Every structure is written in structure tokens, then in C-alpha cells.
Amino acid sequence: MWLFIVSLAMVFATVAIAYVVVRLQLVSEGDWRPPDSPGVPRILILSTILLVGSSGTLWLASRAASRSAAPAAVGRWMLLTVMLVAGFLASQIAAWDQLVEANLSFNSSLYAWLFYILTGIHALHVLGGLGPLVLTTCHAFKGRYQGSPDRRRGLVYCGMYWHFLDVAWVLLYALLLWGMGG
């Protein structure tokens, strides 16, 4: 699982480096931010809260499981996680919508293009993780994670992936704040 995470981290690192390189180059050429374009959409603050929250509830779910709480207790935390993640995806779509409204569709400039690429790749990974997350939630309600630590492995792996996406998002968000400011 760690190998998988490291492998994914390489993907995000590549895109982040690409972003930094292109931005520095274009800023030095004075050709980066199109005039009167909005900065980072405000709604991404909400996205951040939602995703960090989902990481938190997932942690609570796995803590509840390790203290051998009732399946319903674990399941409730998981359900909350799924809802928060769905909210995150909705807020991402809203953010893209805002940019399109502001005449910043994805092929108008590199400034916009890179925003869509960065958030898009992340959103795809969130979307891809949603399936297993829902599956894990169902398993939790059925009490699949009761008992020995060995049986909780599915929950643990799910958590690792999710915390990774969370960290990746926070870093990407920081990158965007820096990149789309100035």
C-alpha cells in the first residue's frame, strides 16, 4: 500500500513541478495572469474544509472500529465521510463553474489550463476512491471490521489513501494560492 501511495505521490509531484516551472517562466515574461481574471475561487476554502473533515471522520471511524464499537457506530462515521467527499466534489464543480462564468474556460490561457489540470487530476483520484469508500461503508455497517486488527485492514488501507489525497489537496491548494495570487 505504501508503494502505491509513493507511486501516486510521484504523479502529483510531477504536475506540481510542471506548474511551478511554467508559472515562473511566464511570470518572468509577464505573460501569466490574464487581465481581470479572478484569483483562486473562494469556494475552494469550503472544499478544503470538507476534505480535511472527511479525513477526520474517517479517522474517527477507524478509531471506533479499533475500540470495537458497534458496526453502526463505525458505519455512521463512514457515511458521514462519504457525504463530505461528495460535498467536496460538488464544491469542485462549483469552482470550475465559477471560473467558466468569469470567462476563464480551460483552453483560454495556460493560467486557467493549469488550474483545471491540477484540480482535475486530484478530483479524478477522489472520484476513483469514492467507489471503494462506499464499499468500505457498506462493509462497516455489516460489521466486517469487527474483531482482530487483521480484519480491519480494508479500513486501514482506505484511510491511508484518503489521508494521502487530503495531504495532496492541501499542498495543491497552497500551490494554487501562491500561483494564482501575484
Place this chain on the structure above:
Amino acid sequence: MDNYLTWTKGVASWVFTLDHKRIGVMYLLGVLVSFLVGGIFALIIRTELIAPGQTIIEPETYNIMFTLHGAVMVFLVIIPSIPGSLGNFVLPIMLGAKDVAFPRLNLFSFHLWIIGAVFTVLALLFGGFDTGWTFYTPYSTKTELGGVVPVIFGVFILGFSSIFTGLNFIVTVHKMRPKGMTWFRMPLFLWALYATALIQILATPVLAITLMLVGLERVFQIGIFDPAMGGDPVLFQHFFWFYSHPAVYIMILPAMGIISELISVHSHRHIFGYTFIAYSSVAIAVFSFLVWGHHMFTSGQSALMNTIFSAITFSVAVPSAIKVFNWLATLYKGSIALNTAMLYALGFIFLFTIGGLTGIYLGTLNVDVHLHDTYFVVAHFHYVMMGSALIAFIGGLHHWWPKMFGRMFDETLGRIAFVLVFVGFNVTFFTQFMLGSHGMPRRYYDYQPEFASYHLISTIGSYVMAAGFFLTAAYLLHSLFFGRKAPANPWGGRSLEWQCTSPPPHDNFKVTPSVGDCYDFRAVHWSEEEQGYVVIRDEESANLPPAH
């Protein structure tokens, strides 16, 4: 007797098998077919270059041909050849395991490989592509040929196949070792595959995402790599080589692993410097990530960067040389059997030394500025990619062929074919060193008359080599139907795969095998009855002092 080939019958039992051995055999088939296709492209290129001016094809077709030759050979042949086919087949058996850690993932990665290969072929129907196998921007974003997006998608999928195989091997080596199989009792081939898998997992994602960005850039005509759109083509080169240099070691490390086995088994001699060879595999894997800039000495990097990359490049020579000297020391006082597999191993040492040393030339900054993009580079990487990686694959194929299919091939024809391949190879590519140092640029369709005689010799060499490969195909196919039945241990190997029957039973071992020193050949004796070698364990040989 029941074995994995006869375990179940029918096409579906192969296509959806979870047996690592069958998956290995299917990879082998795919790789060999791709090798035939890539080889035909190569012969077309060499025939075109036999004389100056147009010979058989148009310049545009020529561009497509050399691009396809590169892409097919790199992505469909050399990268999957050893890990996918021989690795899949041999790794679990050598380890003493029943299968890899994730058999389903293994099958999935093979299916991905097939899909990727299909997309690469589809690219031809969409008009081909002429970017060179490196997909350099802005060629790849500007060319009018329609095959770029399919092939990029194909390579993207092949990347996933490669990552999953790597993941599987790492977990298998960590989790599936039976009792007694410690890290330092593992055959060196497994160390090599392990180091390779590390690179596959870390480097391949970078290629995948980069190619995806190129594909999007081409479709939407906006992106970060094409200077006309405000992008940076050198950024693409950085990303590309960050994968593709390590990818060179994805190709060569398993080859080195095979050579360690072949040299030791066929000279019946304990491998010299086991730990050095094992660690040097890992060292090469680590270094591989730090040298990508040596492909870009002329791309406008700063002089400081160039110097650093040049220096680190030299350091790769150290672990490589450690291996070569250890192999030579293993041969010393060994009882060398010049079997076909061993001939390929010896050929490898010879060709790899030339390929490696010319790599030092090219890693030297000022020399590279002169030789960059000439035939010298072409000759260098063919010595490493083909002369080393592919020759080791062919050698390994001969070594494990009796194990895989339970039939012996004709040794005499094998040796003749080796001579044809070896001589043909050197005639083809050594000439290209001379072409390159005289200034013949690579990838050119036409050339000055003074290069004509070199090109003619090179083309003749390629025909000789092709004859060798066709002969090999003929006697290997012949052996499948008419070959003598293979004993369990035809070469006198000591690692675990020689302890099960040829071909192995469905679940590899009826009883859990006992693990010993896999390079201790003192207990291995020829048996007339078996027409093969048997391991005789007795108290005396167990109490003898170690060979080194």
C-alpha cells in the same frame, strides 16, 4: 504426468488463467510477436539506408518506420521481455512460492499490456506517427499524422501494466519467501527483478502523467510543453528522461540478473561476490534516478547542471563494472560448458562492456557535444539495449526453455544461430560507431556519398543477424513438437526451479522445497539414468567448508 501446460484445456483457461507460468508464457508470445514486428521495421530501415537517396520507401514512410521501430522495441519488447515473460515464469518458482502475491493483478496487468499493444498498432491505422519514440514536443503536438493520440494512450496503459507487475514482484519477494529463503539466499535474478520493480513503481507514473498532458495538449491545442502556446519543451524532456533513463535500467537490470544465473550455472562455479552483485543492482537502481540530465547536455541546461549530471553518470560505471568483474571471476577455474545459453551470456559480457564504455564517452560533456544525435549514440544504445538486454533475454530463454516447455532444442543449431546473431550484430552496429564519429546524424533519410560504404556494411550485418534470429525461431518451434523430453535439471542448476519437473506442475512444488545455497554446485552430479543433473545431498557435502 500432469503439468501446468496440461492442467486445464481450452482457450479461456489460458486467457483468464491466474497461473503465473501461463501468464509468463502468454507474455513471451506477445513479446516475441512484437519483436518480429519491430524487427521487420528495422530491416525496412536498414534496406532503405543501403544506398544514398531513395531506395524502397518515401521519406515520410521512413520517419514513421524508425518511430515505430523505436516505440515497439522499447515499450512492447524490451521493457516487458524479461520481467513479464521470464520473470513471471521463474520468479515464484525460484522463490519457492506457489504463485505471485496478487495473481489477479498479474492477469490484469497482462490484459492491460494487450490493450496497450492494440492501441499502438491502432496508431498505424490512424496514419502512424513520426515523432521518434521519445514523443518530443513540439513534434508530438504539431505533426499532422493522426496516430499520436492512440499511441500515447497505448503507452499510458502499458505504463500501468508495468507498474502493476513491479508492485506484484516487490510484494511477492517480501511476503512469499518460504522458510529458509533469506534475502541473501535469493538467486541474484530475484535481486535484479526486485531492483527493477522499484524503478518501475517510482518512474513510470511520471511518464504516464506526462504523456497524458501531451495528449491533452494535442487535442485541445493548449498546454505547457509547446513553446508556440507559451509552454516549455525542455520541461517535457526533463519529465520524459526522468522516466526514460531509469527505464534503461528497467531493461538492463533484469538482464544482468539473468547473466548472473547463466554464468554461474553453466560454469558450475559458485558466483563470485554475491553480496556485491546484489547491492550493485540496488545501487544502479538508485543512481538511475539521478542521471536523466545526460540526455540533455545540448538542450540548454546550465553548465553547472551539466557537470553534475556528467559526474553522476560516471558513477554508474562503478556498480556496472563490479558486476562485470565478478562474472569474470566466477568463470575463472570453472568447468565452462559452452551451451547456447552460456554463449549468449559470454556475448553479453563482451557487448555490454563495449556498450557501457561508450556510455562513458557520451557521458563526458565535451565529447557528447560532438557526438550528440549522431550514429554513435545509436550504436551505443543498441549495444546496451539489444546487445545486452535483448541478448540476455534470448540467453535466458534458452536457459529456461526446457523448463518452460519440457523439450530440449538442438544445441548445434543454437550455437550456429548465436554466431550469426553475434557477428551480424557487431557488423551492424560497430560500423555505426564509425559513422557517428565521422558525423553521420541519426534519423536521417539520406546521406553524403562518403558514408555509403559504412551504411552498406551495416545493412549486410543486419541481414546476417536476421538470419540468426529466424534460425532460432525455427529450431525453438521445432523443439516444441519434436524435441527430446527435457530432464528436470538439464544444465546442473541449483536454484529451486530446477528441483521441480520440466515443465513444472500446476502449483510448482508437491512438497515445500528445502532451501540451500543456490550457487553451491558441489552436490550437483550428472546422472546417466535421468539424462540430466541431480542434486545428491549427503552428510559429507553438507559439512564441507564453503567454496569461498
